[in-house]
Amino acid sequence: MESVHQRWLHFHISSVAKSDKRRVLFNFESGTSMACPHDVSHGGPTTPFAIGSGHVDIQKASDPGLLYDIHPLEYLLYLCSLKYNFSQIAKFDCNFTCPKRTTMQPGDLNYPSFAMRFKSDAHNVTITYRRTVTNVGNPPVGTYKVQVQEPKGISVRVKPSILSFKMHGQKLRYKVSFTAIRQIIESDSSSFGSLTWVSGKYTVRSPIAVTWI
Incomplete structure (x- = not known):
């Protein structure tokens, strides 16, 4: 515990052993390390704004399947x-x-994530972004199908929904349309989702972040 939470004092760390008579008078609701991924200010769970796509898997990163070059x-x-x-x-x-x-x-920068802003009362408003992916998978011939987790209040459409590669280094383009649908959304709030290309052992995931203004 001391190695993970180095800001804790010795008397803050008590055990459940009956022989240990130490007891703390409070509980921690926020963390200060990656072992406790919460916002220090209020104890709420973190979002993609803080962690991006999440922790890096070194083994998968060395063989990603697709690249956003x-x-x-x-x-x-x-x-x-x-x-x-x-x-x-x-x-x-x-x-x-x-x-x-x-x-x-700006949203067309070939970056492996998607971010946009909508007015909280937006309805049938669409933003379209374009991306290009490069095939570095093994074997070089493969087909990727898209899987989408839609953010709250957003309809997501991907064209094409299937990418078929015939050789190593081949580049293919796709576009994503994000449409605000009629829902009660608070202003100054956010909703999150993801877009993932899947082919066999490969899962190429990109976070989606929507800010409501």
Whole structure:
């Protein structure tokens, strides 16, 4: 216990042994280590905003099946979609100029997660993101089917719902549409879900985070 909760004092750690007469006068509701994944301020469970996709499985990470690869140019285009001006972007690449016309939106950055904001009273409002995955699985020929855990208040549609790879290094694109459906949602709240591509031993999971404003 002392090695896990190093901020606890010795007299805070009592056992259930009858010979141990020490008793604490309070209970801990929040944790300060990964062994107790709670928010320190109020004892509530953590969310993907804090833990992302969760703990890294080293063995699976060495053989992920699919990759969400990003080229440095994509980061620059991402800054353009955020309306960065020339002087701001020059801090990263002084020779780059944003194209006059670009269809990229911030949510299209090829990142293995999805985040969006909706008004709490939104209904039939849709946001669509695009992603590209690269096949690094073994064997190189494989078919992935999508599984979706929808966040509260959101309908999720993935096209295509099946990705069939024929060779190692092959890239395939898909798009995800998130539609707010009529539900009573509190403002300043969040809901979470996930999108997972599954093929045999591979499960490639991406968290979905929705903020209601």
